[in-house]
Structure formats: structure tokens, C-alpha cells
Amino acid sequence: MALNPIVFTEKVARSFLRYQLTAYPFADERLLSQMRLLLSLDETRRSPLLKGPYISLSRPFRQGAAVEDLMNDGVFHPLMRQCIPTEINRVSGHHEEAIRAI
Secondary structure (H helix, E strand, O other): OOOOHHHHHHHHHHHHHHHHHHHOOOOOHHHHHHHHHHOOHHHHHOOHHHOOOOOOOOOOOOEEEEHHHHHHOOOOOOOHHHHOOOOOOEEEHHHHHHHHHO
């Protein structure tokens, strides 16, 4: 599946703005209202925050075991297949390590 850079950028910005609103709550309703306005996605679109293009140099996560293998090994319960979206066939390496450690 191809990555839509516009949708991805807005998703990242929306997550960042949500974090800002929850990480720094104001007791004063007027300040909170002003912060919500300034951190709205519409307002942010007009700011330098969404100017780009930006290039990410991060590498993809190391690939871990297949979901089916984790079920066969008894690490995942067989009903996990119903909980995990069908397009996800493998877990990332760090997730596999954490799951096996549990």
C-alpha cells in the first residue's frame, strides 16, 4: 500500500497537536480555549509547522516472526488471528521480543 504524504503529514500533525493539548493542560478556561484554537489543525495548516517537504531518515523496524508462527509456537492464542487485521502477517522484531518476554 502506497503512503499518501498529505494524509500522513496531517496524521502526524494531528497526533502532535493532541499531545500538546493533553500534556500541558491549563486550569484557566480562557487560556485552554486559546490554546485549543492555536493548536487546531486549521490554524496549524497556516503555520510553518506543516511546511515541507520533510524527509525522514529513519529506517523501518526489523521484521519479526509471522503471526501464524507465534500462534503455532503457543506464544499467541489461536484466537489472536481474529483480533489482528488480516493485512498484518508479521510483527516487528522489537514487538516479538517483548511478546516472548511476557
